[in-house]
Amino acid sequence: MSTSFIDLHCHSTKSDGTLTPTQLVELALKKHLSAIALTDHDNVSGIEEAVNAAKSTDLEVVPGIEFSTEYNGIDVHIVGLYFDWQDPTFREQCEEFVNERVNRNKKMAALLCKAGFDMPYEKIEAAFPGSVLTRAHFGRYMKEHGYVKEISEAFEKYIGEDCPYFVPREKISPEKAIAFTKKFHGFAILAHPFQYNLGDEGLDTLVQCLKAAGLGGIEAYYNNHTKEQTQKVIALAEKYDLLLSGGSDFHGSNKPGIDLGTGYGDLRVPAELLTKIKHRLHGTTDETKIFFCDFDGTLATSEKTISEKTRKALDDFTDRGGILVFSSGRAMTDVREILNRTDLHYKDMYVSAYNGAEIWNPETKVTYYRETLPMDVVHGAFELADEMNLYIQVYDGDVIVTKKHTKEIDYYTRTVRMDVRYDEAPDQHLSAPPCKCLVIDLDDPKRKIPPFAKALSGAFPGKVRCLMSNANYLEIDPVNATKGNALRWLCRFLGIPVANSYAAGDAPNDIPAIEA
Numbered sequence: 001m002s003t004s005f006i007d008l009h010c011h012s013t014k015s016d017g018t019l020t021p022t023q024l025v026e027l028a029l030k031k032h033l034s035a036i037a038l039t040d041h042d043n044v045s046g047i048e049e050a051v052n053a054a055k056s057t058d059l060e061v062v063p064g065i066e067f068s069t070e071y072n073g074i075d076v077h078i079v080g081l082y083f084d085w086q087d088p089t090f091r092e093q094c095e096e097f098v099n100e101r102v103n104r105n106k107k108m109a110a111l112l113c114k115a116g117f118d119m120p121y122e123k124i125e126a127a128f129p130g131s132v133l134t135r136a137h138f139g140r141y142m143k144e145h146g147y148v149k150e151i152s153e154a155f156e157k158y159i160g161e162d163c164p165y166f167v168p169r170e171k172i173s174p175e176k177a178i179a180f181t182k183k184f185h186g187f188a189i190l191a192h193p194f195q196y197n198l199g200d201e202g203l204d205t206l207v208q209c210l211k212a213a214g215l216g217g218i219e220a221y222y223n224n225h226t227k228e229q230t231q232k233v234i235a236l237a238e239k240y241d242l243l244l245s246g247g248s249d250f251h252g253s254n255k256p257g258i259d260l261g262t263g264y265g266d267l268r269v270p271a272e273l274l275t276k277i278k279h280r281l282h283g284t285t286d287e288t289k290i291f292f293c294d295f296d297g298t299l300a301t302s303e304k305t306i307s308e309k310t311r312k313a314l315d316d317f318t319d320r321g322g323i324l325v326f327s328s329g330r331a332m333t334d335v336r337e338i339l340n341r342t343d344l345h346y347k348d349m350y351v352s353a354y355n356g357a358e359i360w361n362p363e364t365k366v367t368y369y370r371e372t373l374p375m376d377v378v379h380g381a382f383e384l385a386d387e388m389n390l391y392i393q394v395y396d397g398d399v400i401v402t403k404k405h406t407k408e409i410d411y412y413t414r415t416v417r418m419d420v421r422y423d424e425a426p427d428q429h430l431s432a433p434p435c436k437c438l439v440i441d442l443d444d445p446k447r448k449i450p451p452f453a454k455a456l457s458g459a460f461p462g463k464v465r466c467l468m469s470n471a472n473y474l475e476i477d478p479v480n481a482t483k484g485n486a487l488r489w490l491c492r493f494l495g496i497p498v499a500n501s502y503a504a505g506d507a508p509n510d511i512p513a514i515e516a
Contacts (some may be wrong), residue, residue, distance in 0.1 A: 004034040004271040007261045009079060009191065009219065009247025012038060012130070014046035016067075016136035018252030021050035022258070024475065031261045034271045037064035037081055042097035043132045046087040055480055060492060062274070065094070066191060067177035068169075071206060074196050075161075077247070078177040079219070083136035083186025084279060084366045090184050097172075098132050098469050104169035111165045112138075112158070117147060135159050136254045137168075146493025151254065153290040161211040182214050185364055187281050189217040189245045192511030193236075194229050198467065204236065211240040216280060221246025221273075239384055244273050244278055255339030279469045283348065284323075288496050291350065292327040292487050292513050293315060294505035295338065296415075296470075299326075304415055306342050325490065327352040327483050329509050330416065331435075331467045332360060333398040337387045337417045354395075355469070355477050355509050356486030369489055372433035377464045381456055381476055382427040382438050386453050394426050394437045401426040410441040411472075437476040471511045 011017035012024050028036045038050045038061060050061045063085040063488065067078045102357060109121035127144075128137050140153035148154045158165050172180075178188040190210060193203055193389050207218065220233040221244070224390055237244055246269035250260040256263055279285055293299050297402050301307055306314075318324055328335055332353040338364060339345065351360045359369040378394065385392035390406040397418045402409055409420060423429055425443060441448050453466035453474055465477045484505070491498045503513035 004032075005036045005261060006033055006035040006036075006037075006269050006271050006274050007037050007247045007250065008037040008081065008189075008245050008269065008274065009066070009222075010036055010260055011066075011252075012046045012050070013131050014043060015040035015132045016134040016254055018254050021046040022053040022252075022264075025050055025053040025057075025059060025061065027260050029057060029445055031480070033059065033261050034104075035060035035062055036078070036260070037062035039064035039066040039247070040080050041066050041132055041134055042068060042101065043094050044091065045130075045132075045387055045505055047085050063186075065181075067097070067174075067180075068171055068178045069174040069311050070171040071174050071196075071494045072077070075171070075200070076196055076206070077191040077245075078174050078175050078181070078453065079189040080177070080181035080186045080190045081189065081277065083181050083184040084185075084364075087184055091410055093180065093300075100169050100171075101132060101134070104167050105138075107163055108159065108167045110120075110136075111167065115165065117142070119145070121133070127349065135358065135468065136251065140254060174210055177314055178210060178213045178215055185281075185366060187216045187277055188214060189219060190215060191219050192222050192249065193233060194222075194225065200232070204239075207236050210429060215240075215242065217243040217245045217277060219246055220244040221267060221269045223248050223258050243276050244358055245269075245277070246273060263273070271355075275495045275511055278493070284494045284496055286495075286497060286500075288321060288323060288494070288500060289317070290323040290325060290491065290494070290496050290500065290501045292325040292483065292503040293456060294483075294507070294510050295326065295330070295335075296336075297506035298504050298510075306337075306344065310373040314346070318349075323348050323350065323494070323496075324350055325350045325487075327356070327486070327503070327510075327513060329353075329355045329394045329436075329475055329507075331400075331418060332358050332417050333395075334416050336362075341417075351489060352483065352486040352490070355467075355475055355481055356483045356513075357435040357478055357481035359490055368493065369486070370435065371481040372435055373437065373476070373478050374463055375427075375430075375433055377425045377456075377476075378430070378434060378437060379459045380459055381439075381464075383457070384452060384456055385439060388448065388455075390448060391440045392437055393440070394434050396421070396426075396430045396432075401430070408442060412438075412440060413444060435478070435481070438478065439474040441474075442472055445472050445474075469507050475509060482512040483510060484514075484516040487513045487516045 012021045040046055047063050054061045062081050065080045069076050106121045106212055112119050124141050138159050139151035142148045142154045143151050181188040218237050220230050248263040252449055335351050335353050357371040360367045398420045401421045401423055457466055463479055465479050469475050
């Protein structure tokens with residue numbers, strides 16, 4: 001069995017790297033890495049692009065960030081992984097970190113200008129659009145404009161910590177960075193521990209202090225670690241019950257000689273380290289079992305309740321450490337109502353809604369995965385439904401949106417408890433791209449729905465998936481949204497082998513999960 005490798009520390013143009021998030025993903029695929037963590041400095045603006053670039057590939061993009069913190073006057077970096085990067089509060093705080101960098105950069109640029117360098121902040125910013133500027137950008141600008149021959153010279157003479165134009169910035173403590181990461185369900189790691197020049201005793205003291213604050217891991221595998229240093233970190237990790245991590249700290253041409261995944265050539269970070277991090281985060285193991293179960297016609301009775309026999313079986317499964325996934329084609333809002341109405345609540349339970357387009361944890365209230373339909377597909381579906389005289393609806397947040405009151409919406413809301421909004425142009429007034437649309441035909445579905453599905457799929461090849469969830473309902477889903485893909489994604493996210501998964505359902509939209 002071949003060993004796969006990962007890189008849990010790399011940077012893009014969203015901070016001080018020279019490759020875009022998409023280019024970083026392309027390079028990782030070229031190097032056959034199984035996972036990378038995008039850990040740009042103090043911001044998460046590149047994660048969405050990287051995640052989208054890796055769709056339909058086997059590469060896992062781990063949400064990451066590298067916090068610059070201060071410990072006893074020393075710059076110490078904390079890498080955060082798997083936090084809820086889409087949470088508005090998290091992103092707002094990151095904006096504050098970035099603003100602190102901006103203020104420092106403006107002061108440093110002003111000092112350089114006063115010394116005769118033609119490099120006002122506005123020019124540096126214009127040279128690197130969309131980036132969170134760091135001193136590496138200053139160094140690169142100085143090299144490109146002939147002030148220095150190499151970026152390293154800029155640090156040695158002008159912008160290094162002991163140089164005349166260096167300006168320190170206000171930083172949080174490493175303890176606060178760890179607490180912030182954990183608050184948003186993430187995993188905190190001490191980056192490149194030997195860069196701080198603390199000595200063995202000083203490093204031990206730092207690790208002991210950070211472990212008490214909730215530190216979860218430490219970088220044992222790094223681009224310039226000697227074998228002796230790696231072994232020292234491994235011993236520290238064992239002493240303080242920390243997990244091992246590793247990465248190249250790849251920055252592209254801003255750090256010449258360091259390559260993604262391999263550092264200076266001999267770095268290899270085994271993928272099993274990431275699996276152990278997942279297990280620690282989620283309380284799973286290689287033996288954990290996970291059960292994806294459909295609701296309508298499978299988990300539920302004909303009255304949409306859960307029988308005592310079924311509930312006892314679920315109790316027994318979860319009591320043995322199994323994880324239940326409520327796997328449905330229904331909208332997430334509808335599923336939440338069902339969970340409350342049926343009192344279906346289990347520890348570590350997940351919900352896969354919209355045929356796998358959205359994965360949510362009822363305990364943490366975090367949406368971990370979401371696929372949406374491209375808006376041109378949504379517009380095309382509504383236009384085609386009008387042409388073929390078919391009823392169609394879409395979902396906007398917590399409500400169903402359709403053109404007018406019809407027998408189809410009455411039929412649908414017999415068992416779906418969601419508010420309905422009527423709009424003459426539903427597809428034109430959505431707050432965000434939706435996870436799915438639904439066509440309903442109660443009169444002659446065998447005659448009218450197949451031509452519609454064929455025409456829509458033909459108009460948008462590779463962008464939409466159409467399938468029947470029952471005799472009257474045609475689901476219009478994002479092309480990558482299937483219950484099978486949701487099963488594979490969640491198993492990978494939790495560090496559970498797909499072989500440990502089970503799936504049950506009664507309709508065509510359940511087949512991908514059963515086959516997975």
